[in-house]
Amino acid sequence: MANRKVLVVRTQTANTASVLAGLRRAGAQPVVTRDPQELLLAPAVVLPGVGAMHPAMRQLQEDGMTGALTDRLRAGRATLAICLGLQLMAAGSEESPGTAGLGILPVTARRFDSAVRIPQLGWNRIEPGAGCRLLRSGHAYFANSYCIEQPPRGWFAAYADHGKRFVAAVEQGNVLGCQFHPELSGAFGLDLMSRWLGAAFGKGGASC
Amino acid sequence: MLAKRIIPCLDVNAGRVVKGIRFAGLRDAGDPAERALVYDRQGADELVMLDVSATPEQRSTRLETVRRIRERLSIPLVVGGGVRSAADVGVLLEAGADKVAVNTAAVQSPGLVGEIAARFGSQCTVLALDAARSPAGGWQVVIRSGSRRTTIDAVDWAHRAVESGAGEILLTSFDRDGTRAGYDLELLGAVCKRVAVPVIASGGAAEPAHLLEALQAGADAVLAASIFHYGEYSVSDVKRYLASRKIEVRI
Numbered sequence: 001m002a003n004r005k006v007l008v009v010r011t012q013t014a015n016t017a018s019v020l021a022g023l024r025r026a027g028a029q030p031v032v033t034r035d036p037q038e039l040l041l042a043p044a045v046v047l048p049g050v051g052a053m054h055p056a057m058r059q060l061q062e063d064g065m066t067g068a069l070t071d072r073l074r075a076g077r078a079t080l081a082i083c084l085g086l087q088l089m090a091a092g093s094e095e096s097p098g099t100a101g102l103g104i105l106p107v108t109a110r111r112f113d114s115a116v117r118i119p120q121l122g123w124n125r126i127e128p129g130a131g132c133r134l135l136r137s138g139h140a141y142f143a144n145s146y147c148i149e150q151p152p153r154g155w156f157a158a159y160a161d162h163g164k165r166f167v168a169a170v171e172q173g174n175v176l177g178c179q180f181h182p183e184l185s186g187a188f189g190l191d192l193m194s195r196w197l198g199a200a201f202g203k204g205g206a207s208c
Numbered sequence: 209m210l211a212k213r214i215i216p217c218l219d220v221n222a223g224r225v226v227k228g229i230r231f232a233g234l235r236d237a238g239d240p241a242e243r244a245l246v247y248d249r250q251g252a253d254e255l256v257m258l259d260v261s262a263t264p265e266q267r268s269t270r271l272e273t274v275r276r277i278r279e280r281l282s283i284p285l286v287v288g289g290g291v292r293s294a295a296d297v298g299v300l301l302e303a304g305a306d307k308v309a310v311n312t313a314a315v316q317s318p319g320l321v322g323e324i325a326a327r328f329g330s331q332c333t334v335l336a337l338d339a340a341r342s343p344a345g346g347w348q349v350v351i352r353s354g355s356r357r358t359t360i361d362a363v364d365w366a367h368r369a370v371e372s373g374a375g376e377i378l379l380t381s382f383d384r385d386g387t388r389a390g391y392d393l394e395l396l397g398a399v400c401k402r403v404a405v406p407v408i409a410s411g412g413a414a415e416p417a418h419l420l421e422a423l424q425a426g427a428d429a430v431l432a433a434s435i436f437h438y439g440e441y442s443v444s445d446v447k448r449y450l451a452s453r454k455i456e457v458r459i
Contacts (some may be wrong), residue, residue, distance in 0.1 A: 015332070017304035018285070023279050050306075051329035091417045097294040114404070117428060119375045121406045123211045123253055123458045139211060139458040141253075141284060143306075145375075184284045184306060186248070194222055 003029075003156075004201050007042045009069070010034040011049055012059055015183075019048045019082065022183025026193035044200040047074065048183075049084030050143065053109070054096035056084055065109035066102060073104045078174035078200030080193070083144060086170070086177035095146050105152040105170065105177070111145060114164035119145040124160040126168040126180070131156035134171050138188040140180035147179060158168050174199045211458045212450070213253035213429035214307035214419070214443050216406060216436045218243055220259050220289075223273055225385065225400055227434050232306060237437040241276040247436065248281055250443035255281060256309070256378070258336075259289030259423045260353060262416075271303045278304025288336050288378070294323045301328065309336040309378050312351040314369065315358060325373025327391075335374040337366055339395055340382040347395055363398045370403045377407045378431065385411025386434065390421040400426035416441060416449040423455055 006028040008019055016032060023030040023046065030046070039045060049056055060066050065138045073079055073089065081159065087093050093109035099200050112118050120142045128135040129151070135158040147166035151157035160168040160180075169178040182189035218225045218240050225237040237243070244255055257277065261267040267290055274287055287300050288309030297308045308328075314321050314335060325333040338354060338361035339347040347362035366377050379399050381392035391409045400407050406428035406439055413432035422430045435441050447457045 015301055015304075015306050017275075017278055017302060018306055021280075021304065022282070024279075025282065050332060051327075117404060117406050119405065121209060121331065121376055122213050122428065125209065125211075142210075143284075145330065181284075181306075184282070186282045190282060 004044070004197055005042075006030045006044045006046055006197070007033045007039060008046045008048060009039065009065065011047075011056055013049055016048060017052075018181075019046060019183045022189065022193060026079060026190055026197055028193075028197055034063045034065065036064050036151070039065060040068040040072055041077075044078045044197065045080070047079060047081040047085035047088065049082060051084060052086060052095055053084065053093040053101065053117060054099045056088060057096075057101065060088070065185055070102050070104065073102065073175060076148070076173045076175060078196070079176070080182075080196055081177040082183070083179060083181055086179050087146060087148070090133050090148060093146055105148070105155065107148050107152050109146040109148055109151060112165045112166075113145060119143060120162045123185075124162060126158045126160045128158040128176055129191070132158060132171060134192065134199065135169050138191070140168065140178075140182070140185040140188055142180045144179060209456055210428075211253070212423050213408075214251075214426075214428050214446055214450075214457065215254045215256055215431040216243075216247040216252050216443065217258060217410070217431045217433040219433060220257055220270070220273055221261050223327045225268040225437065226260065227437055240273050241280060243437070244277045247443055248283055251447055251459065252283060252443045254284045254286065254410040254429070256286045256288070258309070259287070261290070271299065274300060274303040274305055286334055286378070288334070294320070294327050297324050297328060301332065307332040307334050307376070309334040311336040311338065315349060315351050315360065315365070321369050321374050322372040325375070330373050330375030333374050334376045334378050335366065335369040336378045336380070337362060337369075337399075338380045338393075339380050341392075344350050347398075354382055354385075362395070363402050366399045367402050370405050374405065376405050377403060379407055379409060381411035385410075387412055388413070388414030388434070390418040391425075391427075391430070393421060393425045396422060396425050396427055416446045418448060419446060420453055420455065423450070
């Protein structure tokens with residue numbers, strides 16, 4: 001557990017304190033950053049996010065972070081994207097028409113059907129599809145009005161139901177995108193963060 | 209499928225958990241961070257911390273309390289009480305709240321709910337609505353910790369706040385709070401029917417059957433304080449009971 005420094009992308013709208021506390025409980029030493037250079041090569045990065053797509057993307061652009069984020073995601077470097085962070089990886093969202101996401105996932109986030117209560121606030125059961133290595137089944141805490149409906153090609157996905165089946169999380173190598181909040185998902189979330197940290201750092205110390 | 213949530217509530221005054229009847233007559237119920245950890249371990253789905261401090265001096269410990277709870281809590285934390293502005297919300301989120309509840313200020317400043325939702329998102333904008341039965345029928349909004357009745361219809365107010373961007377309603381029956389007579393199910397039903405966002409029922413729970421009734425009446429979550437604080441029931445007792453009655457809970 002020696003050196004597990006994790007960079008957390010500074011976004012104005014995120015519940016950063018909860019993310020930092022969750023990572024510390026999982027044995028990491030989180031540090032908040034808005035330095036693109038650091039972000040590009042760090043062994044482990046968390047992209048948190050709550051709120052709307054447009055202001056979050058605009059801020060990442062103003063801080064000059066989008067290029068570094070896109071490059072590290074394309075290179076498959078260990079990254080955990082949470083909630084809006086996952087949607088930022090998409091091509092766009094119905095929530096903010098005209099705003100392009102990072103485009104790592106060739107999908108668009110859509111609003112839940114109006115037959116269910118929106119936002120989805122609470123614990124939903126997720127089931128990993130075939131091929132998932134980090135994701136397991138259990139209850140996770142969600143706080144979202146928009147979601148990804150179809151698994152992006154080339155990614156393994158876990159699913160949950162809220163009026164319809166949606167993508168609860170995706171993984172590809174050590175890149176993990178969660179629609180739910182692992183930092184607020186009790187023991188389930190802690191285990192997931194620990195597995196991700198273990199994958200990012202190997203069993204011992206730091207690695208790239 | 210989304211599980212129904214069981215939410216212990218910590219009323220905090222000057223850094224201590226307290227509990228009263230109809231918002232008055234407070235008695236001590238422990239250290240907030242310790243209580244929070246106990247409920248987390250019992251399987252609570254979320255925690256609400258309401259700052260009921262009457263004075264700014266007592267209130268100044270609020271952020272420290274939020275930080276202490278956050279460091280140990282592995283579930284969502286809602287903070288309310290004395291939130292006056294979007295800036296207050298930002299400070300609380302920074303300290304470790306995941307959602308912030310507004311009450312009196314939302315009534316007094318009509319644009320506040322919309323402003324908070326626009327800046328931080330609907331999913332962290334909770335309208336805390338205290339409602340009292342009106343002699344004329346229906347329910348009136350009560351503000352300032354129950355000390356002032358308004359002429360605003362509570363069900364209409366819930367609807368308007370949601371239109372402005374509130375993502376959840378924390379609905380407390382002023383008449384039932386601390387009375388152990390059960391939730392006001394009529395009020396709950398009326399609000400659940402009127403809004404499309406999740407509704408947390410609050411005020412009056414004394415036994416697991418009360419929580420069951422509220423969930424069956426349409427609540428997405430139930431909040432309770434005294435039944436948990438004094439060890440009558442643990443959160444896990446309540447969840448086992450609800451599961452045996454075919455309510456979807458996270459166990």
